[in-house]
Amino acid sequence: MTTLNIAIAGAGGRMGRMLVEAVLASDDLRLSGALGVPDSAGLGQDAATFLGKASGAIVTSDLAAGLEGADVLIDFTRPEGTLQHLEYCAAHGIKVVIGTTGFDDAGKAAIRAAAEKTAVVFAPNMSVGVNVTMKLLEMAAQNLATGYDIEIIEAHHRHKVDAPSGTALKMGEVIADALGRDLKECAVYGREGVTGERDPSTIGFATVRGGDIIGDHTVLFAGTGERIEISHKSSSRAGYAQGSLRAARFLADKPAGLFDMYAVLGLNT
Template sequence: MLQFGVIGHKGRMGRALEAAIADAGHVLAVGIDAGESLAPHAGGCDVLIDFSAPAALADSLAAAREAGKPILVGTTGLEAAHFALLDESAGAVPVLQSGNFSLGVTLLAHLVREAAARLGSDWDIEVLEMHHRMKVDAPSGTAKLLGEAAAAGRGIALADNMESGRHGMTGARKEGAIGFATLRGGTVAGEHSVIFAGSEERLVLSHSAENRMIFARGAVKAAEWLVGQSPGRYTMNDVLGL
């Protein structure tokens, strides 16, 4: 039985995590939200989970380092400075960061990478995603994760080959580009498709999230795995042994 500390406890994912932690037979030892400090409580936890906001990440990582506790980060909308902080913290404690903790999405990303590695650059890649109307970042962390998988399969950098937000006279599609399309509306938990469009044929790899509990259960499974690991950067691929 593990003692969990959750940052972003009152958010949608925080509430789902509380249920998933209980279902797995563990204990939510502390829940932290905006304006509260994790540092005084981190030492009493076995593992920390941050599903809050990018602005809170530095404090969460500092508390994990000070307490010597593993931390799992599911916050999306991260930028280069945040990833540098994750790398720095991984020198002191185990750090697992992902844009999506669904076991199905983790396997989907693996399949996307394999497909991209085997299909030529004449196969166009488009990542399509839809989420509920309240989601604030776009493309989603999962869409970026899938785009990174496709780029890795082709041995290219996503940042140099990403096309998103097309509007107006954009010209012909650049060969080898990885396109993104974002939809928002209703209460959709998460829909993602990666389309490989070749000459006169298409391959579509998709995942549908029916409830955010799949992300919470995956995060708890990953946290269970993370406890006892050596300091370092980990991903969901490590959890599934991919």
């Protein structure tokens, strides 16, 4: 069995620690490096200190040191940091799994450009369950194209900095594509005051932020006399971590290219 060397960005954060633990628990992956921001509390410490273990990977803000020997970088940080890491990885042949959300159009273009030089999995949600849910939403939208109003409700912890979530936006894109619409033209991100009747061609978004909610997403198809709700609720970040490891394994034999979790899971057909 070939061992894949994994580096983790944001190793001291909530998601980073979950990834560290998942890599250490795997049989075919090795934690080769760990990145943190210069003022990170864990800088200079072993990435597995919080587990009471020694992984041999020291958290560093130096890209060259943190990515030395890495086959794949898994990055759940912030757009500006991810793009900096991605530029280095593309120049040094390191593959990248990007779970970071909140990219603008320029950031997404930079990811596409980097994918011409190295292999990248870029998805707003790495959970296997969420991506299967996306497939269900595509099927539902195709069969509920008329007579149903579509609303997307998402809830996350108080620390999340972008809204709506990347997952909610991706759900909107999947539904809009299935309906032959452009999400940029039909999305409604907030309602207040006298809004008038609901335009049936729109896709609405509602955002909740509070407490320690890991991530809840519900898509409501509201028709006359019935409503269909398709939901995914996360009780742990473990699902995101395991999906990320599947994405890393998927990239092992890919020299370059931009992939999503549908590709990783074989859902594109």
